[in-house]
Amino acid sequence: xxxxxxxxxxxxxxxxxxxxxxxxxxxxxxxxxxxxxxxxxxxxxxxxxxxxxxxxxxxxxxxxxxxxxxxxxxxxxxxxxxxxxxxxxxxxxxxxxxxxxxxxxxxxxxxxxxxxxxxxxxxxxxxxxxxxxxxxxxxxxxxxxxxxxxxxxxxxxxxxxxxxxxxxxxxxxxxxxxxxxxxxxxxxxxxxxxxxxxxxxxxxxxxxxxxxxxxxxxxxxxxxxxxxxxxxxxxxxxxxxxxxxxxxxxxxxxxxxxxxxxxxxxxxxxxxxxxxxxxxxxx
Amino acid sequence: xxxxxxxxxxxxxxxxxxxxxxxxxxxxxxxxxxxxxxxxxxxxxxxxxxxxxxxxxxxxxxxxxxxxxxxxxxxxxxxxxxxxxxxxxxxxxxxxxxxxxxxxxxxxxxxxxxxxxxxxxxxxxxxxxxxxxxxxxxxxxxxxx
Numbered sequence: 001x002x003x004x005x006x007x008x009x010x011x012x013x014x015x016x017x018x019x020x021x022x023x024x025x026x027x028x029x030x031x032x033x034x035x036x037x038x039x040x041x042x043x044x045x046x047x048x049x050x051x052x053x054x055x056x057x058x059x060x061x062x063x064x065x066x067x068x069x070x071x072x073x074x075x076x077x078x079x080x081x082x083x084x085x086x087x088x089x090x091x092x093x094x095x096x097x098x099x100x101x102x103x104x105x106x107x108x109x110x111x112x113x114x115x116x117x118x119x120x121x122x123x124x125x126x127x128x129x130x131x132x133x134x135x136x137x138x139x140x141x142x143x144x145x146x147x148x149x150x151x152x153x154x155x156x157x158x159x160x161x162x163x164x165x166x167x168x169x170x171x172x173x174x175x176x177x178x179x180x181x182x183x184x185x186x187x188x189x190x191x192x193x194x195x196x197x198x199x200x201x202x203x204x205x206x207x208x209x210x211x212x213x214x215x216x217x218x219x220x221x222x223x224x225x226x227x228x229x230x231x232x233x234x235x236x237x238x239x240x241x242x243x244x245x246x247x248x249x250x251x252x253x254x255x256x257x258x259x260x261x262x263x264x265x266x267x268x269x270x271x272x273x274x275x276x277x278x279x280x281x282x283x
Numbered sequence: 284x285x286x287x288x289x290x291x292x293x294x295x296x297x298x299x300x301x302x303x304x305x306x307x308x309x310x311x312x313x314x315x316x317x318x319x320x321x322x323x324x325x326x327x328x329x330x331x332x333x334x335x336x337x338x339x340x341x342x343x344x345x346x347x348x349x350x351x352x353x354x355x356x357x358x359x360x361x362x363x364x365x366x367x368x369x370x371x372x373x374x375x376x377x378x379x380x381x382x383x384x385x386x387x388x389x390x391x392x393x394x395x396x397x398x399x400x401x402x403x404x405x406x407x408x409x410x411x412x413x414x415x416x417x418x419x420x421x422x423x424x425x426x427x428x
Contacts, residue, residue, distance in 0.1 A: 008358065010306065014299070015329055027325060027337060031308060031358045041306065041323035041337035068360065073302030073327035076354050079388050090385060145300055145352055146392065147383035157299045 003062055005030055007047065007236075009069040009211065013160040017217045022234035027072075036239070043234065051201020051242035055254075060245040063199040065178065069163040069213065075147055077162065081192075083147075084140040084161075088126065091141065091149045095123045124149025128224040142218065142225055153220060161227060164214045165195045172207035172238055176200065180209075201242050208237040300350035300392075302327045303343060303424075305407060307355055309362035312411045312418055319421040322409075339422040342402060345395050346428065351376060353391040353407065364409055366391050367417035371405035375426065398428035 008029040016025035028045035030037050036048030052060040070077055080086070098119045102112065124141045142150040145159045168180040180197035211234055216227035245254055303326045311321035324341035326333050332344035345351065357364045369378040369391045378393035404423035411418055 006360065008306075008356075010304075010325070010356075012325070012327060012329065014327055018330065025329070027306075027323070029306065029323070029358055031310075070356060072304055072325055073352075075383060076356060076388065076390075077360075078356075079383050079386050083383070083386070086385065145302055146381065146390070147386075 004064045004066060005032065005047070005049075006066045006068055007045070009067055009163065009165070009213070009234075010072050011069065011163045011213065011215065012072040013163060013215050014073065016232060017160075017215055017230055020232075022213060022232045026234045028236055036241075045236050046206070047236065047238050049199055049201060049238055049240045051199075051204070051240060052245040053202065053242055054245055057202070059200065059202050061201075063201055065180075065197045065199060067165055067168070067195040067211070069165050071160050071162045073145060074159040074162065075143060075145065079147070084143060087143055087147060087149065088124075088141040091122060091124055095119050098122065121151035122149070124151055125153060125225050128221075128226040153218065153225060158218060161216045165211055166214050166231070167212040168195055168197065168209060169212070170208055170210040170235070172209040175203075175207060177203065177207045177238065177240065178209070199238065199240070201240055204240045204242045206237055206239045208235055210235045298349060299327070300352045301331075301333075301343060301345060303341065303351060303353045305353070305355040305364075305366070305409070306358060307364040307409060307411065308358045309364050309411050310359060312409070313414065316418070317421055318409065318418050322420065324424055335424075339420060339424070341424040342427050343424065344428075345398065345426050347395050347398055349395045351378070351393055351395060351426075353378065354389075355409065362412060364411055365389060367408040367410045369393075369405060369407055370419075371426070372403060375399075375403050395426065398426065400428065402427045 010027040010029070011022065012025040016022050019025060024043065026043050027041050028043065029040055030045060030047045032048055033040050035050060038046045047065070049063050051063065054060045075083065102115050102119070127140050127142065142153065142158045144150050144157045150158050172178050173180060178197040178199045180195055182193055182195050185192055185194050213232055213234060215230045215232065217230055218225055219228045246252065247254055303324065306323040306325070308321040312318060315321065318339065322339045323337045324339060325336050326341060326343045328344050329336065333342060335341045343351070353366055353369055355364050355366055366389065371378065374397055376393040376395050378391045380389050380391055382389050402425035404425045406419050406423060408417040408419045
């Protein structure tokens with residue numbers, strides 16, 4: 001049983017918003033296919049958690065789950081952190097440089113309107129920041145799936161922000177099988193936050209859980225673009241098994257590892273004797 | 284929209300590009316040297332009739348003039364995967380490698396030029412970890428008209 005396990009929640013955001021449900025639009029992975037998980041890459045993932053216990057029945061190893069929500073068909077999470085904000089600043093600078101060039105040559109005549117229109121397009125559309133969207137989605141512009149700013153929102157070819165998990169609850173939590181919480185992280189791919197849980201493997205069985213996931217759809221209100229939150233849920237489950245802790249080398253019960261207690265002295269290598277001597281004195 | 288000079292100022296609403304995303308079990312590929320069983324393909328055209336989601340034989344429903352975009356995700360966030368090439372009949376589509384502006388993160392994109400009645404199989408070659416040689420898809424995803 002690995003101590004840390006990542007569960008990827010891949011959401012087809014555009015279709016989920018259009019359908020009003022995550023059912024059929026969410027694909028889950030935990031990369032534990034070889035350890036008994038079922039339904040990799042589908043909405044019906046069952047995560048296998050193979051626990052172990054000591055001779056007295058107490059839990060022998062920790063299992064930690066981490067959830068990573070990604071958006072299908074958006075700018076990938078592998079671009080640098082704050083990429084959307086960086087692009088907003090970068091395109092502003094480019095537009096200012098173009099305006100500067102235009103001001104330097106005012107005698108362009110009829111061409112000026114066309115050039116101004118081109119600058120307007122290259123500026124793109126800034127997202128209006130509201131109290132609800134301040135923070136993560138502020139200071140951004142609407143980008144398309146290739147990272148370019150979108151001037152005309154009518155085309156619908158913009159990249160959706162990644163899904164955000166806002167809660168994990170349900171049977172597995174009510175039964176105190178897992179203890180999920182949201183943590184701050186320096187990890188670049190999770191935008192600084194991630195959901196994680198520790199799992200109690202002492203009570204084998206199947207336990208369902210539900211994730212509340214926030215998506216964002218673009219709405220234009222009074223001529224201004226803003227990301228409107230859409231809250232949806234999807235379910236998954238854990239299948240917990242537990243077996244006695246055993247020695248992975250001997251496949252037998254716990255005991256001494258089958259290695260010599262004292263390494264035989266090696267000639268010509270002073271360090272070995274020193275280490276052996278030190279081990280004897282502390283042992 | 285009859286005059287050609289006006290076309291640039293008021294473009295017809297472009298269709299949303301169809302994104303094809305490959306989720307790759309990087310460690311599995313490195314261990315087996317093959318994409319078989321280690322690849323999950325998805326696209327954003329489910330509503331339009333695409334099928335085979337989560338398999339290696341994704342059938343992307345497309346039409347002439349559609350913009351396609353391929354990118355990939357690693358199952359472990361620490362691992363590297365990239366697309367080395369998308370090999371498809373050049374009469375149907377000529378994908379080219381591009382990067383997101385200001386980064387070295389790449390994607391492949393192309394316009395569907397022609398679509399015969401029968402499905403068009405293609406191959407994606409993946410760069411995985413530090414392996415020098417790319418790994419091709421074992422089964423073929425297709426474009427269908």
